[in-house]
Amino acid sequence: MDLRIFTEPQQGASYDTLLAVAKAAEDLGFDAFYRSDHYLRMGPGDGLPGPTDAWITLAGLARETRRIRLGTLMTAGTFRLPGVLAVQVAQVDQMSGGRVELGLGAGWFEEEHRAYGIPFPREKFGRLEEQLEIVTGLWATEIGQTFSFDGTYYQLTDSPALPKPAQAKVPILVGGHGARRTPRLAARYADEFNIPFASLEDSEKQFGRVGEAARAAGREPGDLVYSNALVVCVGKNDAEVARRASAIGREVAELKANGLAGSPAEVVDKIGRYAAIGSSRIYLQVLDLEDLEHLELISSRIQPQLG
Secondary structure, three states: OEEEEEEOHHHOOOHHHHHHHHHHHHHOOOOEEEEOOOOOOOOOOOOOOOOOOHHHHHHHHHHHOOOOEEEEOOEEOOOOOHHHHHHHHHHHHHHHOOOEEEEEEOOOOHHHHHHHOOOOOOOOHHHHHHHHHHHHHHHHOOOOOOEEEEOOOOEEEEEOOOOOOOOOOOOEEEEOOOOOHHHHHHHHHOOEEEEEOOOHHHHHHHHHHHHHHHHHOOOOHHHOEEEEEEEEEEOOOHHHHHHHHHHOOOOHHHHHHHOEEEOHHHHHHHHHHHHHOOOOEEEEEEOOOOOHHHHHHHHHHOHHHOO
């Protein structure tokens, strides 16, 4: 089971804070540092010091880390044209020495689009499908050849399809709860399928749908990595769990029901139940980015028990 650190900087975090978390995650042996792609805080609070851009952040981290993989859950398709996104991700992959992964989603938070003047199209899923075809098509085009695309939403003509990522294949993540279109899209384009904030029962059902879609697309279900994203709140004792829950404005009982919360033993047990239904990677949603001792506790008391 791989454990990855997943942050939500739109809730209020500077680049320096994210750098400290990424470096701590790397030093403590976590597999990857991921971040959301949002420009507006969700829920109460001031969101200070303000949003940071996902790919600018990852470009900086690419030069200031050495081992840890870097990615997004999920880059919003509404924020970037697919040709530009392909250039950005390829460049950051080069800057990192080949450690980048791209999670790409349709975009959903209409309020942040209004706040920053970003168009919020009515048909987002069809756009996402074209974006995935374009981004992967640009990267797969041989040097010296050109890439063209004539879709409903995007048209590219004789693109030189440059630059290329450092990796021969940048891992693509597709995720979500949709019962039909999402599994089909994952089966066609994804190296990894991620389901965010889902129960064991819902995760198992969705993994099954993705596996069936993979077979229909001529792939083996095992060709994909299956992963979960879950909020994390761990403490050495009940008081520490309660303190960490209070710091992020959540109740312990709710966190235990819907995430990974409690003692290290409780969290290890619940992770084991996700592993039993096919999940091999968990993105730990860390909401208090100042609490680096939290990461150290997870690293020292939970990771060694996962193999």
